[in-house]
Amino acid sequence: MNVYIQRLPMNKRSICFVYNTSQYLYKFRLELMESMLRDGYAVYAIAPEDRYSAKFQQHNIQFISIEVDRRGYNIFKDIKLVWSLANIYRKISPLIVHHFTIKPVLYGSLAGRLAKIPKIINSITGLGYTFINSSWSKWLICKLYYISQKSDKIQLIFQNSDDRDFFLDKNLIRNNQSNLILSSGVNLEKFKCSDNQRGRDTHQCTFLFLSRILYDKGIVELVEAMKMVYKSNKHVKLIIAGEVDSGNPGLVSKNWMDRKSKLSFIEWLGYLDDVTKLFSKVDVAVLPSYREGVPHSLIEALAMGLPVITTDTPGCRVVVDHGLNGFMVPPRDSNTLYNAMLKLANDYELRKKFGKYSFEKSKEFDVKKINKETMELYN
Numbered sequence: 001m002n003v004y005i006q007r008l009p010m011n012k013r014s015i016c017f018v019y020n021t022s023q024y025l026y027k028f029r030l031e032l033m034e035s036m037l038r039d040g041y042a043v044y045a046i047a048p049e050d051r052y053s054a055k056f057q058q059h060n061i062q063f064i065s066i067e068v069d070r071r072g073y074n075i076f077k078d079i080k081l082v083w084s085l086a087n088i089y090r091k092i093s094p095l096i097v098h099h100f101t102i103k104p105v106l107y108g109s110l111a112g113r114l115a116k117i118p119k120i121i122n123s124i125t126g127l128g129y130t131f132i133n134s135s136w137s138k139w140l141i142c143k144l145y146y147i148s149q150k151s152d153k154i155q156l157i158f159q160n161s162d163d164r165d166f167f168l169d170k171n172l173i174r175n176n177q178s179n180l181i182l183s184s185g186v187n188l189e190k191f192k193c194s195d196n197q198r199g200r201d202t203h204q205c206t207f208l209f210l211s212r213i214l215y216d217k218g219i220v221e222l223v224e225a226m227k228m229v230y231k232s233n234k235h236v237k238l239i240i241a242g243e244v245d246s247g248n249p250g251l252v253s254k255n256w257m258d259r260k261s262k263l264s265f266i267e268w269l270g271y272l273d274d275v276t277k278l279f280s281k282v283d284v285a286v287l288p289s290y291r292e293g294v295p296h297s298l299i300e301a302l303a304m305g306l307p308v309i310t311t312d313t314p315g316c317r318v319v320v321d322h323g324l325n326g327f328m329v330p331p332r333d334s335n336t337l338y339n340a341m342l343k344l345a346n347d348y349e350l351r352k353k354f355g356k357y358s359f360e361k362s363k364e365f366d367v368k369k370i371n372k373e374t375m376e377l378y379n
Contacts, residue, residue, distance in 0.1 A: 014042040014094040018104040020068045026052040028184040032371045068103050070247040085111035109148040123157045126293030145172045157181050159293035162314035183294035185367030191303035193280045205345040206237045208282040210297035212245040213252045218288030223260050224334040229341045230265045236345050243271035279304040284344050290331045294318050302362035307354030309340050325357035
């Protein structure tokens with residue numbers, strides 16, 4: 001693998017950030033990367049190339065493209081990823097490498113150990129499709145975690161206590177490797193909206209589903225629940241914002257989405273680069289996911305002062321104080337989801353009350369606080 005790497009001045013410190021997509025590395029970790037630039041580090045973004053890759057250069061961050069097969073486990077492709085990352089690390093000689101998502105964490109850790117990187121930080125951003133759908137691959141991944149994380153140079157960041165407890169209970173890591181930092185954070189200066197900005201119709205209730213279009217995000221249950229809500233209250237609408245994730249094994253087909261979006265009370269916007277204006281036009285955020293790290297769209301919803309409906313599952317339950325800023329429902333349960341949605345659709349004052357609590361709760365996820373906690377692990 002031929003990689004051009006800009007030559008650094010003598011004694012220049014460097015850090016690498018490694019993700020399975022450029023898009024999510026840029027959207028969720030740019031502020032952390034910029035903080036490291038201000039601290040005097042040379043910063044490298046390492047990820048598969050997509051429409052966001054060129055944006056890093058605008059921030060004086062060097063981008064390096066890698067291939068990550070997100071759809072499954074292929075021993076030849078995965079070994080190639082280990083060696084590609086090891087070669088990149090040897091050329092850069094970073095003081096710190098920070099990996100995100102399953103394959104960069106597993107194979108980047110092995111590559112970092114081969115390249116003798118002084119400090120490896122691994123963010124467990126959720127246990128994902130494999131852990132939702134129990135199979136032989138879950139057993140395999142646990143073994144890979146156990147092997148790859150066995151080093152004094154490695155520290156892990158968990159976004160919720162359920163995932164951390166799973167790793168500790170299975171003896172995949174040692175307790176002194178474990179760190180709990182809630183989410184990737186939300187920019188409270190960017191995501192903010194007053195009631196006056198909303199221009200709400202108190203009789204109309206618009207729900208927002210903001211996520212990749214995957215089965216394990218609960219999209220099927222949400223559509224079924226919305227059908228029932230509409231039968232009871234014709235002043236409701238569901239906006240779906242997100243793209244079909246063709247690289248994920250849990251993808252929902254575009255044909256299915258096209259059919260559902262023809263319903264009069266459902267609007268599918270596809271992918272949106274900037275969602276701040278969209279939040280100001282809706283009344284309730286809903287994400288009936290089967291499992292998350294901490295859902296970024298919901299902490300943005302908190303900051304925008306929206307009530308939230310989500311599931312009582314790892315990651316999701318971090319965002320909602322049930323009955324105070326929203327409702328938690330069981331996963332895969334469209335009937336209970338319907339009841340929660342209808343309750344908020346019919347009660348403007350309750351939506352307003354929950355929204356105020358959400359705004360206060362969003363301060364727990366302030367990106368400045370999250371990045372400060374993360375950077376303390378770099379020292």
